Amino acid sequence: MCKVLVFAGTTEGRKISEFLEKQKIQTHVCVATEYGETLLPKSSYLSISHERLDETAMKEAMQNMHPSLVIDSTHPYAAEVTKNIRKACEETKTEYVRLLRAGSTEDTKNDSSVYVDSVDEAVEYLSTTTGNVLVTTGSKEIHKYTKIENYKERIFARVLSLSNVAEHCKSLGFEGRNLICMQGPFSMELNEAMLRQLDCRYLVTKMSGVTGGYEEKLEAAKRAGCICVIVGRPLKEEGLGLIECKALLCRRFGLKQNQKVSLVGIGMGNPDTCTIEAIKAIKEAELLIGAKRMVESVLHSEQDVLIEYNSEKIKVYLDKHPEYEKIAVLLSGDVGFYSGAKKLQETLKEREVRQISGLSSPIYFMAKIGRSWDDAVITSAHGKEENLVELIKTHQKVVSILGTKDAVANLAKTLTNYGMGKVIFFVGERLSYPDEAIVQGSADSFCDYEGDALSVIYIENKEAEGLPSTHGVKDSAFLRDKVPMTKEEVRCVSLAKLGLREDSVCYDVGAGTGSVSVEMALRTPKGRVYAIEKKETAVELLKKNKQKFMTDNLSVIEGVAPEALEALEVPTHAFIGGSSGNMESILRLLLEKNPKIRVVINCIALESVAEANRCMKVLPFEDVEMIQLSVSRAKKIGSYQMMMGENPITIFSATGKKEEKEEE
Incomplete structure (x- = not known):
């Protein structure tokens, strides 16, 4: 008893048998030779026989085994065998499936085969080649091979071991080692050994089917690296490919x-x-x-x-x-x-x-331009935002993938605008393809560049300097004019309380000169900072300080909070240095955008302190902390140093408390 009966004679037959065995489907496999049996796994789910069966024997096997399905994977040219299997299935009312060889739906040739209609065509083809040829098409047309130049040396004729056949071949000039008289059938191993011994590059055969040892010849030629010249055209059959057959079995048996x-x-x-x-x-x-x-x-x-x-x-x-x-x-x-x-x-x-x-393209590209990448920053701006300016400003070697045609030009313009137009660009496009292109030059020479939508860029900035590891840009470094500015020491404490991360999205409300905004931007190279300011003079200073510190991830927003905040992306952190009397509405909007937002508020006036304290109580905040910071700075008066007190600053810090919804 078995569920599936497989008539195997091809690689596909072996593979479908192995598939059934793996799936623990009881299967019987019929192969034509002992060699075919050795290719199949030994398993309790797989029984194998290697006798050649005629139609009657096939019918008896089906009646005894009662398979629900018969898979015919015999060779395409074993037409008689396929005919017998079909007939046996019809008579036993067993479902029949034809499993085709790879490519059989169009053409059963393999990569090492040449198909011709006649021996004459085979001779014509071989006349255009070089190398030894083993001819197995018989003695009746052996005379046609004498048209091939140097046929006495190139052609090895394998014919029947009959005296009249041998004499006929000898009269044509085939003798010695070039005349092989043997009686078949020949195994795959013998065919392979003969091809190797004679150093043949070609084997000529007719479509003789199983009884003529056709499949053994094809397999031997494949293993010996020979080209088969096959007299006869490929058959066209209907049936299932290997994957389609597996799909059928999966549906049938729920596999x-x-x-x-x-x-x-x-x-x-x-x-x-x-x-x-x-x-x-x-x-x-x-x-x-x-x-x-x-x-x-x-x-x-x-x-x-x-x-x-x-x-x-x-x-x-x-x-x-x-x-x-x-x-x-x-x-x-x-x-x-x-x-x-x-x-x-x-x-x-x-x-x-x-x-x-x-x-990866950056690694390939770096090798192409002769640069090491172990000391480079490697990133990608393809399909995502990346603060390349900050990386270039602080690293001598930066490599990035870009994803638009104008990406190189836009980066070049930005760097030139920030005073870095002389850094060196290497741009690679269509890498590894025949039309690969690599160009180099200073950044300012690429301002009008338009290239491929996908490119790799390497930027070399020998003047790059790394960022300090702590907050605290000197007050004197900022452009100030008469606009109020949060002092260095206050910035350090406020930003420490804020607890920024490199990818934070920050609001600076009432940004003034932008000293806090700039420090935020420097600490969030993978994030974004929005500086919100209502005064026109302060907005101009903000833009100048952004330019001076090359903080490309800083966006200046002119307007009054909270209205100016509504269209901005969701923040993770917010610093409030000035609220224009709108503190509660600003905080409510921040909590609406992000209920878990981290907030720091700086207050000088007592009224502002009182309002901030009230907001901390009425709004959903936790981890509320309030400190007062007094800073005194030495001032030289004559020969003495006198400590001059700055305005005391009250600093509130808190985190939004996400309110849990009551269960209905």
């Missing part, structure tokens, strides 16, 4: 299999830059998934394709198609550098997922 997903970094697009491991994973995959450009660059003809890069949609597709065992998801560059691999790894965690590294 699931352990899908193995490779997240493959394919480099920049040129297959020559793929790693050997990546090429192997791609070649072995039954299904390729990725963007169209990436899939087309590595696709093999017999692979199924899903053009998709959304991780959730990929998961849904794989859930619906358990027939795929080996899947490769193609990702540009390297899987660890701003890649979709991170999300895919999590989304597909129920499967067996592995990541295969690829060559």
Whole structure:
């Protein structure tokens, strides 16, 4: 008894048998030779026989085994065998499935085969080649091969071991080691040994089917690295490919299999830059998934394709198609550098997922321009905001991926505007492709540059200086005029209470000269600072200080809070240095935008202190802290140093308390 009966004679037959064995489906496999039996796994779920069966024997086997399904995966040219299997299935009322060889839906040729209609065409083709040829088409047309130049040396004729045949061949000039008289059938091993011994590059055969040892010849030629010249055209059949057959079995028996997903970094697009491991994973995959450009660059003809890069949609597709065992998801560059691999790894965690590294464009690019990258900052501004100005200002070497045609020009203009127009640019586009382009020059020479939408840029700034590790820019460093400014010591304490992170989004309400805004921006290189100021003179000073300190992540907003805050992105932190009597409404809006916001308020007037204290009580804040800071600064009077007191500052700090909603 078995659930499936497989007539195997091809690689696909072996693979479907292995699939059934893995799924623990009781299967019987009929192969034509003992060699075919050795290729299959030994298992309690797999029984194997290697006798050649005629129609009657096939019918008896089906009646005895009662399979619910018969899979015919015999060789395409074993037409008589396929006919017998079909007839036996009809008579026993057993479902029949034809499993095609790879490519059989269009053409059953393989990469090492040349098809011709006749021996004459074979001779014509061989006349254009060089290298030894093993001819197995028989003695009746052997005379036609004498048209080939140097045929006595090139052609090795294998014919029947009959005296009249040998004499006929000898009369044509085939003799000695070039005349092989043997009686078949010949095993794959003997064919392979003969091809290697004679150093043949070609094997000529007719489509003789199983009895003529056709399949053994094809396999031997493949293993010996020879090209098969096949007399006869490929057959066209209807049936299922391997994956379609697996899908049928999955539906029929409710099968699931352990899908193995490779997240493959394919480099920049040129297959020559793929790693050997990546090429192997791609070649072995039954299904390729990725963007169209990436899939087309590595696709093999017999692979199924899903053009998709959304991780959730990929998961849904794989859930619906358990027939795929080996899947490769193609990702540009390297899987660890701003890649979709991170999300895919999590989304597909129920499967067996592995990541295969690829060559990222920044690494390739740095090698191309002869620069090391171990001491460079490597980042990406492709599809996301990145404060490149701050990185360039504070690091001598910066590498980034850019994602728009005008990105290089925009960066060049910004740097030039900040007085850094002489830093060096290297720009790479279409990396690894035949039209690869790399240009270099000073930043100011790229202000009108328009390039490819995707590029890599390397910026070299030999005058870069790192940031101090603490707050405290000197008061004298700021442009001030007559606009009030939060003093250095007060800024240090206030910002310490604020507790910024490098990616914080901050509001500075009542920014004045922008001393707090600038210090915020310097401490949040991956974040954003909004300086809100209503006075025109102060706004101009803000812009000048932004320019002086090159804080490109600082946005100056002219207007009155809270109205000026409404359209801004959600803040994580807010500093209030001036509220124009609107403190409560400002705080309410901040809490509305982010109930967990961190707030610091600086007050000088007692009325402001009282209002801030009241707000801390009536609004949902926690971790409320109030300190008073008095700073005295020495002033030289004659030969003496006198301590001169600054205005005492009251500093409130608090965190929004997210109110829990009552359960209904």
